[in-house]
Amino acid sequence: MNRKINKIAVLFFIIVVTVPDFSQTVAQEKIFFAARRDSNSIYPLLYMMNVDGSNIHAIKDSIIGYVPRLSRDGKRIAYIGTYSDQIIGPPQVRVMNVDGTNNHVVSLCKHPITGQISPCEDSFSPAWTADGEKIAYDRCNNCEAGGDNFDIYIVNTDTTQGYVQAKVTQSLYSERLYDWSPDGSKLLFRAHYFNNTYDFDGELFLMNTDGTNWKQLTNGIGTIGPRYSPDGATIAFFSNHENKQLEIYLMDTTGVNIRRLTNLNLEPKYATLSWSPDGKKIVFESDFKIFVLDVLSLAVIQIPTNMRESETPEWGNMVVTNVTTSNYQNVNKYFLYQNYPNPFNPETQLKYSLKEDALVTLRLFDILGNEIVTLIHEPKSQGSHTLDFNAGNLSSGVYIYQIKANNFIASKKMIITK
Incomplete structure (x- = not known):
């Protein structure tokens, strides 16, 4: 553990005071969701908030998409977006860091003749492996022609390693992917064509990650x-098999012991749900509002978002940058220090002091004033704070970091050299 030494000379004596710095990787429970803020919002942006509905803010103002899925290590988000301009084009599976950086398409296709690699069209339903190295998703093979023939694919999330993608199913049953088992051994999906008949609602199946050993979990x-x-x-899921009302149900992973958890006549847009990290609650959307269900008591509460439309919530532990906080110091002013080291590659420390508790916003801009990422936007206590910042995804150049805390605003320059 790093230690900070303050030396105070009194007469001929030196008193050495050792003050520990508390450094740790911080995991914060967050709910991610897509929303249209008001009547002027045409496309949904991706937002995050605390589980009580506080501290709502866009992950990044320009990121349009829906169905966010947090990696199990809490560091990255997969979601359904569009082309690089994020506005037009058919759906694609994209991946980014939780701060919105390093955003790229992972649903890639190779042309059968030319070998050219380009984003696949009509890709949906991302699901992470436990180690975060791969994503499974489903893709419609004939949607442009009005069809609904889906297959399931697995792709590596680091596209810098080259095109590595496997087709798991073979266009026989219109398979729609939903989840990857926590132990990484099974894919959970819905099939519409089986036993030579078409089932509009579809039934749930499990299979190995190579597409073998199908096991049917539900029937009718x-x-x-x-x-x-x-x-x-x-496994939690939506179903309307009782009274034609859409409700949330729970069952064992063998398909038995099915029980209903809600009696609300739900009206979700995308019918997606997500578990809390402790497995005691489920977050879901109905009528463009976000709700939390207690699995034991069956109590349901609404999480206010003050948005016109909120949808596709995802609950998880987001891992944030290392933070060092020391409140032993008698801080009597606000101050933003110069980052150290500077210039740097790729890591540096950003330090600031607060003379009282404050809502702190720390943002990074390029030299033209375009915001790159919000590093901090949350309440902080009085004292000195240090943020470990990694610029591995940024190019060389001059950047500006700015802090806002109560009425205090300050900015400084940092230089990245690579």
Whole structure:
């Protein structure tokens, strides 16, 4: 552990005071969701908030998409977006860091003749492996022609390693992917064509990640949006098999012990749900509002977002940058220090002091004043704070970091050299 030494000379004596700095990787529970803020919003942006609905802010103002899925290590988000301009084009599976940086397409296709690699069209339903190295997703092979023939694919998330993609199913049953088992051994999906008949609602199946060993879990109940519990013991899903009302159900991973959790006549747009990290609650959307269901008590509460439309919520532990905080110092002013080292590659420390508790916003801009990322936007206590910043995804150049805390605003320059 690093130690900070303050030396105070009193007469002929030196008193050495050792003050520990507390450095750790911080995991924060967040709910991610897509939303249209008001009547002027045409496309949904991706937002995050605390689980009580506080501290709502866009991950990055320009990121349009829906169905966010947090990696199990809490560092990256997969979601359904469009082309690089994020506005037009058919759906694609994209991946980014939780701060919105390093945004790229992972649903890639290779032309059968030319070998050219380009983003695939009509790709949906991303699901992470436990180690975060791969994503499974489904893709419509004939949607442009009005069809609904889906297959499931697995792709590596680091596209710098080259094109590595596997087709798991073979266009026989219109398979729609939903989740990857926590132990990484199974894919959970819905099939519409089986036993030589078409089932509009579809039934749930499990299979190995290579597409073998199918196991049917449901029969005649119609399932939508299933997700594994964090411990992998149960599966929650939407179904309308009772009274034609869409409700949330729970079952064992063998397909038995099915029980209904809600009686609300739900009206979700995309019928997606997500478990809390402790497996005790489920977040879901209905009528463009976000709700949390307590799995034990069955109590349901609404999480206010003050948005016109909120949808596709995802609950998880987001891992944030290392933070060092020391409140032993008698801080009597606000101050933003020069980052150290500077210039740097790729890591540096940003330090600031608060003379009182404050809502702190720390942002990074390029030299033209374009915001790159919000590093901090949350309440901080009185004292000195240090943020470990890694600029591995940024190019060389001059950048500006700015802090806002109560009425205090300050900016400084940093230089990245690579």
